[in-house]
Amino acid sequence: MFKTILIIIISVTFVGVLFFIIVRNLLKRKLDQLVKDEKEKKSSDLE
Numbered sequence: 001m002f003k004t005i006l007i008i009i010i011s012v013t014f015v016g017v018l019f020f021i022i023v024r025n026l027l028k029r030k031l032d033q034l035v036k037d038e039k040e041k042k043s044s045d046l047e
Helices: 002-046
Strands: none
């Protein structure tokens, strides 16, 4: 019984960490793209 609960807790933790890393990378990529677009927009407005 204890072994089963431990396996479930470890599995859920692993999936949660994996999900967190994937979402964090996607958000970072999106934020970098938005910053790049904003910089390009400002530089084109100055010209």
